[in-house]
Amino acid sequence: MADSTVVSDQQPPGSGQTTPSRGPYIAGITNRNTNLGIRGFMLFSIGVFLALVLNLLQVQRNVTLFPPDVISSIFSSAWWVPPCCGTASAMIGLLYPCIDSRLGEPHKFKREWSSVMRCVAVFVGINHASAKVDFANNVQLSLTLAALSIGLWWTFDRSRSGFGLGVVIALLATLSTQLLVYNGVFQYTSPDFLYIRSWLPCIFFAGVITMGNIGRQLALYECKRMSGKTHQD
């Protein structure tokens, strides 16, 4: 859907044909912004969707407790959770290609949609495991999930920047969750790491890697689309 709008967006800059030297560049810049927006929106919606689905998993198992008024609907968590996750995923998904280009080491490892889909599936699987598999103790659960997350990174990313960014964002997110819980916005049923669950950083890390993967893939589309556009000119 979003891509079809992109196509229509690309038609107006065709006026740049009259001044061939300048046109493509200006069109490229404006197009870049719209593309950025579209990419951000797509990432946002993916993030919202994943947040809804994965939160459902957690709520089913009573891992998190939200105010109980709106239970038994899809929007089983508080209203602010999906937008937060969406925004975060949009930021992450845009940040990854950006950092790639800044560092000058484009990510070439497994850049294809099937790999991205695999990554998303594994991410959902990790969440699934965290919510549904009964572990003997929390340490075991956390260690398993940590290993799975690292495995996710190794399988689908393997870039140093990806790892670093993932760790940093995971730590930040964990910290903010701690603050949220501390201030009583919501709570965990059985916190084992200060106020939260100890596997939360692993989940965050895996999520960052996944969103980064998606973002990179989308950015690849943008590159190609841009080149296609100039080709049309």
Next chain:
Amino acid sequence: MTVRERLREKISAAFYRHGLLCASYPVPIILFTSASILACCYPLLRLPLPGTGPVEFTTRVRDYTVPSHEPQGDLGERPDWYRGPPVAYIQQVLVKAAVSPWDSTLVPVDVFRSPLGRVFSLLEEIRNHVHNDGSGVRSLEALCLQVTDLLPGLRRMQTVLPEHGCLLVSPGNYWQNQRELFDSDPDLLKTVHQHEPKGLHTSATLRDLLFGVPVKHTGVSLYSRKRVVTYTITMVLGSYDARFLSSLRARLRQLHPSVNCSLREDHMVHVHFKEEIGMAELIPLVTTYIILFAYIYFSTRKIDMVKSKWGLALAAVVTVLSSLLMSVGLCTLFGLTPTLNGGEIFPYLVVVIGLENVLVLTKSVVSTPVDLEVKLRIAQGLSNESWSIMKNMATELCIILIGYFTLVPAIQEFCLFAVVGLVSDFFLQMFFFTTVLSIDIRRMELADLNRRLPAEAGMPPPKPGPLRPREAPPPPRPSPYTITLQTPAFRNLRLPKRLRVVYFLARTRLAQRFIMVGTVIWIGILAYTDPAGLRTYLAAQVSEQSPLGEGGAGGLPPHLGGASVFPGAGGDPASTLSVLPAPAEPTPLPENQSQGHHGAPREGVPHQAQAPPLVPQISWGAEDEEGWRRLSFRHWPSLFSYYNITLAKRYISILPVIPVTLHLSPREAIETRHPQDTRHPPPPSLKTNDLPADLTFIGTYGEGSKQVINPPSLSRVAALGLAAGVLLVLLLFCLYRVLCPRNYGQNGVAHGRRRRGDLPCDDYGYSPPISEISPLLLRGHSMDIECLASDGMLLASCCLAGQIRVWDAQTGDYTHTCHNLGGGTEPGGGVFDEDEGYPLRRRTTPRPALFEDQPDLTPLIDTNFDSQPPSHLLLTPPRDGFDFGGLVERAYLEHEPPSPGLTASYPSPSPPSGPPPQRRRSLGAVWAMELRGNLIAAGRSSGKLELWDAVEGSLRCSNEDGVSGITALAFLNNRIVAARLDGSLDFFTVDINKPLGLLQYRGPPGRSNIPPSPCYSSEDVISCQLTRSVQCAHQKPITVLRAAAGRVVTGSQDHTVRVYRLEDSCCLFTLQGHSGGITAIYIDQTMVLASGGQDGAICLWDVLTGSRVSHVYGHRGDVTSLVCTTSCVISSGLDDLISIWDRSTGIKLYSIQQEVGCGASLGVISESLLVTGGQGCVSFWDLNFGDLLQTVYLGQSSDGQGVRQLVVLNNAAIVCDFGSELSLVYVPSVLEKLD
């Protein structure tokens, strides 16, 4: 040779042999594989089919004991879940109450008000019932299931459902079990309705829970036709006490005898509930399945270049699925029963096992040379990928083993399945998929052969000419399993690594179809496992039609009733049961009993009453025995879940129901009436009930109304399903559109599918057979080649010896004309005199033209007069294949005569001390050469500009106005621009004085899309005049000169780029921005100007305004060459990196590390095809993704000689120098594109 290499070789050899085997005996192997799949799946037959519906088991009440936890030896028919005590025992008291006889003075509310009112006294009776025998006193309090709080989310039900006490539910709960509240309630229906949830609800509602019978059967309605109210009092007992229950039963029966009732009381039903998939759990499941389908889609989309894409995709999916089935089957065989929810872990298993291997196999096999035999291709493709497949499998097994040692049971089980699945998947890949692939390839081979045969036949066989040292097919390369066989040319298809992207848009709408099929299957699975209770609902609909519909007289034919549904029921009068209580007498008549219904417990019992509207009859049928069956199967789980008790994987025992019949007199009904009840007017239809004559009519009317009611509910289900399906399809369509935008194919090759013929290797699709990509070696130069020039038709090369040879660029070695311009044996300019003086021209007959539309080119001319190439004495510097760095270059500049050559990318390596001075001075080496039309412009180090006739090999004119060596030349239209070593720029005009009538054309320009070159015939007088000389165009020597689109651009050592207009040699801009000397410039017809300097920077300029558009630092060291396409800039540097930049944003897309010394040679063949030179080979790259497509080896000895210059001709051939030879490589697929 390390162990690893040996291992690798062994694996490779094994795979090779295996591939041969598979391709040789496809049919037996497929049969064998299918047999083994079936054998492995056989244990699955014993597994219970999955489903989420509850399972029942019936035992007798009489000798019931609580089953023990231990599994007993003689299980018999006992299911394995029937162990231990149940969660609860359900005892229901089924109350049927009616006001009889019905009085016309009664209002509709009376139908249910007083019957409902009796529930309180019944409750009282039940609660207070005490059974006292020798062992002690038992009451309901002691036996019942004590419940605590409701779940926090159910606050609104707190007033209705019991808390902190016995779980005893009845309609009285609506009024907190208080008669006073009931009596003062003005509107009972409103009270009942206010607790109903809004909207559609598939699970049990509160009304169902409290009444214990489906809403339709309660009779609590203003428009009830039967005027019988049915409800239950449900007791949930924690422990079973037969004596208490029987005493309660006896007591109730004694109080409210329902003599006509002979429900079976000897069986109790145990209901086991599976783990339920609710809507909330379904959503993540659906998500994982969607992701799975997307994954499969994106994977199978990569299968291409085969005969039947569909077939192979199907084979791939079959491989994965049957390997999963095999793993489950094998695990079951060895006693591991799966406890995991199969539907949940299935997507993850598929993802873990993955489709990659089959795709890699396919790709590997189809990339082998097509001219091989099929089985050799299969074998080779297998052995090519053997190492990566084995490596990946080993890695995955390791990961799974690690997972196994987490010692979490669920994960262990998952890992076990995954391991077995992986192994069986490997087995299937090797046997099943490979064989299918071989069959497919063979089919394609046949089709391909049929299609291509005529075209091949039309090609003339290559004839070796006398001076055509075409390279013979070299022997196979040494490594035995990479390229083993007699290939007509050297090529080593380095396949991209596993999981490289190939974005093909499925030409067929494969994705959509696949998703559709998947959706259909998924819906089928859903309907089968029945998570939403659809089946129960439908069953209820069907059974409802049967027994109760017949309210009419007995004259109705039985087939209108339930007879067709339950055969034998309607026609058997013994199985009917009707009760006619005497008017105004609550006790029923015992004569009317009938005991005949025992035989058919599931039979519907149509009751044939004489006067139904007048005297509401209470009948007990077999369906009342197990009235709970008509409830949603989620009834009990939801009741228990309100108290946070899950029934998943546990069972409850449902005790036989206690029937209670209540008959109320009209007087009692009137007494209990609430003052507001009378405001409901009786419905007009009831008025007709008095007339006996209308009985039949009423009956049929009742029948009709039933049937009116039923079809809408069925159609509602259908509409619901349809809507859900449409929604799903829309959703998937949107998903498809998001993931596959429509502009795939429109924007050309930039993204999406590559068009056929665009890439020689990746998507050759057999239209250009790969064997055509064979380099043509052009031999003849005795020294290393220094300059190359081409205009698409002809190709001129100049070697260090000063020889200029002209080749036909179309056919390679066909036409060549050699000029010997080299420093002759005697000093002075004698060579030229010689050249003109000797009329010795050797012509041979022209060969038939290869292409019909090509002009017949001039015959072979050889004017090579020198017996021996003289200059190997002169120039034998060690050519380490490197450009001169800035330092070296400057050092050369300080020496006077020699200097860097025609471009910065390839400076002349002539050493300062080599040649005898006078010879150098008199002639000078050719430093720059340009070819337009049939004129060759050669610039010499002596500053002399010469124009040669390329066809005839004669010098047409020369100009010696300048003295400084010509470092670069540009030849555009009829102007020649020469840049000199001293930084000056000379503009020459070529004048042609054509004699009339002697116009001679070389023919139409043919395929070349360049502007038609000026053509000169040999009779023309050609003069070359200096029109303008710009002295001091640059402060330092000009290193680069490019001309296009009417502009001449020069780059110099003085860090500036200047743009001149060609017509009036006016300097338009001086572009400053580099911090080093300019080493590379690119300009094309679209006025894109890019420059690269010694500082490693690349600048993009706007030629119209002279402003700098972007500026990036790309290389360590000089930028040695630059090429732009419409979307990107390709630069190469001294650091042997080739970097690809996005042209509009200046962002580096990726870079390619080149071999040492080969970084400078690159060319762009088409918008997406990049060719680079390497050590003895040229490599083709996909520009969009940076994939190496193919490497073509130029000669036998692939080492040592590097490709330093590379020229892309218009006819999609590339020419590169290869030591003293030229190599012409056709990329014929691009030809087709140009067509």
